[in-house]
Amino acid sequence: MQLSEARPLLGIMVTELMRQLPFANSDFYKRLTQFGLQEGLHVFVFSPNRIDWDRFTVTGYTYIPESREWITNLFPLPTLIYDRCFFSTKDSYHQYRSHVSKLRTKPEIRFLGYGLSGKWEVQQILQKNDYLLPYLPETHFLTNGHDLLHWLNKSNEVFLKPQGGSQGRGALHIQKVMSPDDRMRYIVKGRNARNLPIHRHFKKFEACWYWLRGLIGKRPYLIQQYLTLQSKKGTAYDVRSLVQKNGKGLWETTGMAVRSGKPGSITSNLHGGGTAEDVTDFLTREFGATQAETLIAELTLLSNLIPPVLETHHGRLAELGIDLGIDTLGRIWILEVNSKPGRTIFARMHDKKARSKSIANPIRYAGFLLHKKLS
Incomplete structure (x- = not known):
């Protein structure tokens, strides 16, 4: 495929996945490609992992409306970058940050916007x-079990969410309630990192906190006032x-x-x-x-x-x-x-x-x- 020199390049930067095409949301990107052609832009999709820094080129995909298919091609680094990268691991995020840092040093390359932090x-x-x-809403970092217990003693319920999560994954509602036999109970509702529902009951806070630490692991979490x-x-x-x-x-x-x-x-x-x-x-x-x-x-x-x-x-x-x-x-x-x-x-x-x-x-x-x- 020959690229038109008259059309500036807009690269949609995505996370590479184990699938036939190395990106999700391909229908969205297809529409962006088609509208880009109408506006005089050549739009293609690429993973930052495919950049050849020695030649300043990148392997990417572009959609061909006539044949209704995605094809692969070698592109020069784009003039404009639309960042649509999402990450499931720390390693993939750090690898991405390394490439982005290099791209941002190039004055001829402009990002449409820079992703917000957590x-x-x-x-x-x-x-x-x-x-x-x-x-x-009042929000703090969750640092230890004493903080969580303090919040529960103060308001009986709190909301926990991962600092870097999305799509409701890892969000938890913790309640301190009195059971019919006049004993304190701790109830946890929400979703785990795979977005599967959670509903657990604990008789003691220590058991609840121990379970939470296993669920959260080393991921930074925020503790927030619960809103109805x-x-x-x-x-x-x-x-x-x-x-x-x-x-x-x-x-x-x-x-x-x-x-x-x-x-x-x-x-x-x-x-x-x-x-x-x-x-x-x-x-x-x-x-x-x-x-x-x-x-x-x-x-x-x-x-x-x-x-x-x-x-x-x-x-x-x-x-x-x-x-x-x-x-x-x-x-x-x-x-x-x-x-x-x-x-x-x-x-x-x-x-x-x-x-x-x-x-x-x-x-x-x-x-x-x-x-x-x-x-």
Whole structure:
């Protein structure tokens, strides 16, 4: 295949997996490739592990619409990089960081955005903003069993989540309850690292902590105040807001939707079996039309404010998935911010407009960066 010299290269950087094609989400990347051609960009997919640093080339895949197939080719290092790497091991992350560090030293290469660090670092940045501070749940690093017991003695329940986790994996709800025989019990609900449900009971805290340490291992975890983020039916839910930079380099809200978890689940993530629903319909049913309108205005305001706050302290970002919770009293909480958000929620809702826009915006922003002189 001959590459057109007139078309700048946009490389989608992904994690290499043991499958026929070395990347997941190939349908998403196929759509990016097709839209890129319309916008004058040649889009291809590559793993940083395939870079030849001696020749400054990389083996990658590109989609051919005419034959409806992916083909492999040797590319020069791309002018623009859209980072969509996800990691399951520390080794793969460190290998990735090594390649990214080299790529970032090349002034001719521009990243659409740089991935956010873990949840703790994001929390620390957001806490610097006085307006956002009341929306942030109390959060600390989980360092030992004494900390966890202190939280449980204070509030009877806490939420634990991995510092670097995603898709609800490893999220745990711990409760201290009084049993019918007037004895203290400790209940753990949530999901393990493989996203399988967990439900355990312990008679003593020591046994609970010992089991938790085996489950968590050496992964850094956060301990957070437990928020009652449930619908009238008792299902966990949150609001996912996708914000992206557009072709003018400006932030805009691409779409917003409610994610509801399976009955009994402590999280609402779609990968854990949750469902997606229109935010206006859902909140109107839960809080009434007037309060729903007020909540949506507040959710929109937060979606507009969070990106520039993070970007000021972190560096360039291209898109964010912002997860916002609403407790039973109607108070909004900032739960998580993800710099590599998915688009599944719009497909589940059959929201073609938001889904198309979510694919178009990274391409249009790439075009903006091509013509913008960076300081």
